[in-house]
Amino acid sequence: PSRLAGSARAAAEAARARFRPPPPAVAATPIPPQAQVRVPGMPSFLTPADDFYRIDTALAVPRVDPTTWSLSITGLVDHELTLTFEQLLAEPMTEAHVTLACVSNSVGGDLVGNATWLGVPIRTLLERAGVQHGADMVLSCSVDGFTASTPLEALTDDRASLLAVAMNGEPLPPEHGYPVRMVVPGLYGYVSATKWVEELKVTRFADDRAYWSDRGWSERGPIKTACRLDVPTQGVAVEAGTVELGGTAWAPHRGIAEVQVQIDDGDWQQADLGASANDDCWRQWSLTWEDALPGEHTVTVRAVDGTGQIQTSQRANPAPDGASGWHTVPLRVR
Incomplete structure (x- = not known):
């Protein structure tokens, strides 16, 4: 068995080394240079893959040979579909810049990342399969047995929900997730970002439950508006x-309209936004704090999303549907 596992791993790695992503039929709008705020110590606007957060239920990373991989679309559809990796790559590809966030991220935490993804819009395959009346959820299944319950509307509206390669x-x-994973803007990963995906089952929330739903987390998982202070780093004078x-x-699929900063108990100030x-x-x-005096201070930050909704100050733990509250950081000025 170990020899078989080793040969499967070698085949998967060799296939990945040969793989060249196809050009997109729909390219993402170029990222404005001003999206990257030029404050020393700020994270990169695009998160390198090596730094992108990971939350896996698998004890070992699955190594999937794309020559034997396939994706099935099953359940409440008119025509069940099965696509090989080659067939998936022959579909028109869409490129999109999307921020993903983990529901277990704490206020101010780093379980969030931003990347440029390339993949097939899930809605085109669902349209081809023919979603039947009454369906309201897609249960995505991974090769390692993980499942996620994604609201059907998030996969059929105009957002860039992708089978990313x-x-x-x-x-x-x-x-x-090589060779294929899901990317769905606006939803926490536990209900949307299935890696090593091999099946999309069109179903109903009333009929199927996913891995984390069975463990007490909420079913639909919209990402809450969040804002954090990255610089200066907490604990550094x-x-x-x-x-x-x-x-x-971040407030994926709603956007960020404003960021406001409060120093100690002062008035809220408008931060300068990157593009x-x-x-x-x-x-x-970014915000320039003028005339910072020596001593102990606090900096509190909050965001306003693209609908005009101010981020809630109400503190909530990550379970069952994501943390909330303003990020407040103590700073020592010397």
Whole structure:
């Protein structure tokens, strides 16, 4: 068995090494240079694959040979479909910049990442299969047995919900779902971002439950508006005088309209926003704190989403549907 596993792993790695992502039929709008805020220490606007967060239920990363992989669309459809990897690659590809977030991310946490994805719009395959009346969910199944319950409307509306084959211009790394994973803007990963996906079962929330739903998490998982302070890093003292603050805010599929910053108990100030790539991406921000005096201070940040809704101050733990609350960071000025 170990020899068989080793040969399967070698075949998967060799196939990935040969794979060249096809050109997109629909290219993403170029990211404006001003999307990257020029405050020293800020994270990259596009998250490198090696730095992109990972939350897996698999004890070992599956190594999937694309020559034996297939995707099945089953359930409440007029015509069940099965596509090989080659057939999937022959479909028109869409490229999209999308921020993904984990429901277990704490306020101010780093279980969030932004990348350029290339893949086949899921809605085109669902249209081909013919979704039947009464369906309201797609249960995606991974080769490792993981399942996610995605609201049907998130896969059939105009958002860039993809069966992705590439990440930041490169083949998906095995850790991020090679050969194929799901990317759905606006939903936490546990209900949408199935890696190593092999089946999409069109069904109903009343009839099927997914891996994390059975463990007490909510069924639909829309990403809550979030904002964090990235610079200065908590625990690092800064010099008195002028202090450059910088951070990141996200409300995927709604966009970020404003970021507001409060120093100690002062008035809320408007931060300067980096350029927007699209409403499915996070947005960086900066603020110059003038005349910072020595001592202990706090910086609190909050965002306003593209619908005009101010991020809630109400604190909530990640379970069952995502953390909320404003990110407040203590800073020592010397």
